[in-house]
Amino acid sequence: MHWLYILIAATFEAGWTFSLKLMDVGKLKELRFNNILMLHNGIPIIAPLLGYIIFGIGNIYYFSLAMKHIPTATAFAVWTSISIILIKAAEMLFFNQRISYAEIFFISLITVGIIGLKTFASPS
DSSP: OHHHHHHHHHHHHHHHHHHHHHOOHHHHTTOOTTTTTOTTTTHHHHHHHHHHHHHHHHHHHHHHHHHTTSOHHHHHHHHHHHHHHHHHHHHHHHSOOOOOHHHHHHHHHHHHHHHHHHHHOOOO
């Protein structure tokens, strides 16, 4: 169950990262009470901010649950690795970015590292 918390936290981390990427802090100044819920003016500006907050809180919550039962260094390494893989996958799916053979190779190394840490990590 604790490894599932790491996966959930990494998913929230990826969401947090893309919320940050999509956020335009300068446009937040343009929001007013009367236009905050308008489809063309308010929601595209405030949605990344809300995602940033929600994904950030979810990430911290699930990562803290996992760290209570998994050694901290192992939890952090696995969380970071899964986050990187999810971010690259989202870039390919939603932002039409290509992946090179070198990236595939190094992401494969990360995956092998995750499997090794999960398999050989000392229980706490």
